Every structure is written in C-alpha cells, then in structure tokens.
Amino acid sequence: MSPIVLTPTDLALAALLVVLDAVISVVLRLQLHRQVLWAGLRMVVQLVAVGYLLRFVFALNSPLATFAVVMLMSLIAAREIATRPARRFKGLAGHLLSAASVLLAIFVTAGLALATAIRPQPWYDPRYAIPLAGIILGSVLNAGSLTFDGLLGGVRRERGAIEAQLGLGVPFQKAMGPLLRESLRRGLMPVINQMSAAGIITLPGIMTGQILAGLDPVEAVKYQILLMFLLAGASGLASLAIAWLTVTRLTDERQRLRLDRLY
C-alpha cells in the first residue's frame, strides 16, 4: 500500500478552513484574523522550505551535513528555551546553559537510539537522524523551557523564604529544594501526559504518520514505544541539566542568592 500523495489543490481546499477561522474572527470581532492568516502563511513557507532542505540533505547523505542540521536545530531550540522566561539571566549565561542542556539531552538520547535500537545503515542516515532529532528536540524544548521558566520566575517570588533559610545557615541547594522539585515536576509533566494518553486518548504522531504511509500498525507501535521512552529520557535529562546549571548560576562560592545575575 503506497502513501496517498497530496496535490496542491488538496492543500488549497484545506486552507479554506484557516480562512474560515479568519472569517469567524472578523464576524465576532476577535481581532485574531491577522495573526491566524499570518501564522498559516508562515507555516506553509517554513514547512515547504524544510521539505526541500530535507530532500537536499537526504540526497547528500553525508555525516557532516546531517550533524550540521541537527546542531542547527538544537541551537534554535536552545535559543527558544533561553528567551522564554519573563525574567532572564544577564549576559550570555541563559543561552549557554540552555545550549549545554539541549545538546546533552539530544546527543545522549538520539545517539543512544541510533547506535543501539534503530541502527540505520549508515548510522548517520539523515532519513532517521533528522526526524528523530526533531521530535526529541520538541520534547526537550518543552521540558527545558517549563523548568527554566519555573525556576527563574519562582526564585524571585520565593526570595524571602530562600534568604530566610540562607540567613540561618541552611545550604543553598537545600533552601532551593522545594522550588527545584516543583520546576522539575513542571518540566516532566508534558511527557508524562503524553505517555499516559498514548493509545487511549490520542494516537501519537509518529505512528499515525507511519500508518498513513502504509506500515503495519503493530510495527508502527513499536517505533512509537521506543520514541516515547526516548522522549521521556530526553525530557528528564534536559530538565535536570537546566535545573542544575540554573541553580549553580544563581549562587556563588559563599552560597548567597545572586539575584543580581537576573534582570
């Protein structure tokens, strides 16, 4: 069974639904139509560009090109994480520590998957490496930004309580304990939700795509299970790394709370 190929006419018909959204916005005076149409247009341009880029990279089949694309995607994800919180670190600290966390999470999990479970020939086959990296980065982005935002937002709010403990000789890590745990919980919640819902509430994306392309459902499900485990691991690593680095950056050798390092 070969995949059903879509024609531009098919897409244009579906685009009418976005136009419908815009019409609803105009009629009900929601002031959203500009955003909706602009987002829809952006999406088409971005995805078409990505589609051609991927075709090009797949044809190249070089480990360097694949690595470069994955690095680029990772650094963009890192930038998104760093710019998400309302309160940010001064200077480059936020960007550096989010980049470190993202790179750690992606290379450990994707590397593990490609080396052990998936084992494409060659191991750097972009047809496997790039989509895999993309999906993992989506989870890493989510987990990382939730944890980062939770920590930086919370540390200002909890300043009094943290410094009250510091003032009594409590070590910094211990004073940050509750906030740290709450931020890690936030980071891991999306992937836990995804795993709980998989198969019962939602049919996850990858297996949907594979089924549409003609793969046997039981085979598709195996890929999905592997992927969910990878996502859980990557989310956990990203949240943990970003939390640890942030806590380290928020203190100094005298274990003070260094809010002066935040805007």
Added chain:
Amino acid sequence: MPGPSLSSVGLSLRGLASDLAGPFDLDVAPGQAVVISGASGSGKSVFLRMVADLDPCCGEVELGGVSRSQMSGPAWRTLAPYVAAESAWWADLLADHFQPSHLAAAQALATRLGVNVRAWDGPVSRLSTGERQRLALIRALVLEPPLLLLDEPTGPLDPLSTAAVEAVLAERIAAGGVLLMVSHDAGQAQRLAAARYRMIDGRLEAAA
C-alpha cells in the same frame, strides 16, 4: 549560652564595603550590644546583610579572631544568623521550620515570649504578624549563635512582648554573645545597655 568560646576579641569589621554602603570599621566586644538607627533607606539592612555575607562585599570580618573567609557561607551564617525585618516562611506547618533537635528549646522560648502553644500544631498562615516575628527570632536563637544580626526584632510587637524579647536578648548578651541590631525604638538601646550608632547615607556614626 553561645556555643564556641570567644576570646576577648569579639566581632571585628575592617573595611567592609559594597557598592551600596560602607566602608565599615567596627569592633564589638563579647557581651556587647550595638543598636543602629537611621532614616529609611540609609543602609541599615544592607549593613546587616553584608555582615551576614548575604550580599557580595569586600573587607574583613572576624569573630573570635577567626576570619569568616576561613569557613563556608552556611557555616558562617550558623554562627551569625540574620533575621530580616519581615519574617518569611518556607513550609506549610510551623514545626517544619525547626530541626527536631531544636523543637523543645524553640517551644520553651516561644512560651517565654508569649506565643500560644497551639501555634505549634498548625500552619504558619494562622499566626499573627507579631507571633511570626517572635518565632522568626526564635529560629535564630535556637542555633545559640555567638553573634546575632537582628533587623527590627520588636518592630510589630506590643510593649509586653517587646519587654519579653529584650529580656531574652539581654540574657544572650550577658552570656557573652554579640548583638548587632537595627531598631527605631529610642529606649531600646538604653534598656539593653547598647552602644548606639546612626546610619547616614551608608556610613556609620557613633551616636550619643
């Protein structure tokens, strides 16, 4: 009674300064109290926080002849706890703010300071401002530190509670402790037989 024994040296500040205030040079003998008053924003809390090493600063701080740079931040602050003017709490229940080994001593002090014994069973949210202020002070007192850094400890308290707190502080001083205190209460320095200073624009000046 203060834990580690102090030589006759007590607290010594040399060139303690930051962007916000200072430099400060001060010597306080053991068994002495210092009360600092001054206009709002003049740097009194900033000064106490510097001594507590909660804000970056330069200069030398010695207690009993031992420089604070020779120990970790937390170790120093166990010897010189800082109690802010407004108390802050990090757990739901009052009892969770004390180590189990300190709980009995804390409860004894609380009774002396007029805090209702029922407070110990419940959450912090049910306590009044005055009770919280006293309990925040007790959090530091149970550490039995040789140096106490107190920011307006009796600010929100009525005269009876104020007298009770002063009695406890007087005991600690008499036993050889050092007390650095910010206070707007004019009579307090006299009652504690403390040396009086005024903070003016980030500089300390001895007051009559």
